Amino acid sequence: MREFNLALLGKWCWRLLVDKEGLWFRVLGARYGMEGGRIRDGGRRGSSWWKDITRIREGGELEGGWFGDNVSKRVGDGSDTLFWTDPWVEGIPLCERFGRLFNLAETKSQTVAEMFLRGWGVEGEDQSSDRWQWWPDPDEGYTVRGAYQILTTQVSATMDDAEKLIWHSQVPLKVSFFVWRLLRDRLPTKANLVTRGILSPTAHLCVSGCGTVETAHHLFISCSVFGSLWELVRSWIGITSVDPTSVRDHFVQFTYSAGGSRAQRSFLQLIWMVCVWVVWTERNHRLFRGSTSSSHQLLDKIKLFSFRWLKSTSATLAFNYHSWWSNPMLCLVLV
Structure with missing residues (x-):
């Protein structure tokens, strides 16, 4: 039952990535605030439902980073991919791989397209839209059933x-x-x-x-x-x-x-x-x-x-x- 509940909450984490134009996203953003392109965790103001979602998003569950480890950003024109914080290079955010350089960056919310215009030599694959990928099923994306299978089949110590x-x-x-x-x-x-x-x-x-x-x-x-x-x-x-x-x-x-x-x-x-x-x-x-x-x-x-x-x-x-x-x-x- 716990794994199924996690899979259901994971669906909301997925929607946080792919449905930023939705009314619910704007409501959550207005309530908790935005930082680095993401909705903040809310601190004391956060509901128990929202705290559960942010724990999964941040890899704070006992299952570790099962959600974050399985998502990455595929860059098209680069206009909707954050250069530092989105996992668009080998599935790992550049802010984690180059922490000191990230700290020195004057603007931490630049997109890949903006960095390309600034002469960083970064260019998207084509002129299509950027999109999120769910590695276990790149075509269909995140599903509760697929996430449940991951959570119940992964070898984990009790x-x-x-x-x-x-x-x-x-x-x-x-x-x-x-x-x-x-x-x-x-x-x-x-x-x-x-x-x-x-x-x-x-x-x-x-x-x-x-x-x-x-x-x-x-x-x-x-x-x-x-x-x-x-x-x-x-x-x-x-x-x-x-x-x-x-x-x-x-x-x-x-x-x-x-x-x-x-x-x-x-x-x-x-x-x-x-x-x-x-x-x-x-x-x-x-x-x-x-x-x-x-x-x-x-x-x-x-x-x-x-x-x-x-x-x-x-x-x-x-x-x-x-x-x-x-x-x-x-x-x-x-x-």
Whole structure:
């Protein structure tokens, strides 16, 4: 039933994209205001129905970005495609791929056609109208039935699967409680604070400066600044995996990505919790202290914290910090 309700709400998200001339769109725009070509989430003034729709639009549901991951903009003459915020290049908005350049842009609501006239070398495919595409069915577009099939057939970890991994004997209790809140989307991210009416709707952007709404999924998984940390961590550990579309799936997949012994799974479980803790701490330092660490500095913190957590519960570790720094998987053989 939940998946069917999400599919129905997703239909409204689709109409937000393809039916901007409709009376209902103008009414919602007048009530909640427009920003970057989109209707704002409304903050405290938003109805529960509208909040549900904006959560799906922003990828804030437990299923992650199932809607946003399946839509893209096909450019015709470029007059109805926002250069920075519409996903017209490989399905990813340029503001996410080039966050710093986006922040420097004087006008963030230019269309592709306008940028072409300004000499950016951007040109549409032809003189037809721009249009939105639903990747699972480009011809028919979004349907409730098709969305329901996506939601019910995608492989997703249950909350029980993830909850079993929260409590780890070598992880500080405060971090386990933090992860518990993260998996339920109860952290005070900017998006959540706007929804609760604590922040104004204009204060919802990620603290990294990437120009995207700061949801939990964005901050820990898809942010162009913090998200790059996962690739560095995988390189350090020596594993390969992809980033699933939900925080919960990411936790479970990362923990089991190396297969192997229980010790390896326990290690990856710990590393994942170190990573999200370091990201959240860095987020707060940027927000409240104005200090900034690079991705490699954050990786160094992950190495240091993980070693300290292991050391605190096993004073007789058979490896030193240098060995842990250079080859953690090899160190596990010595545990």
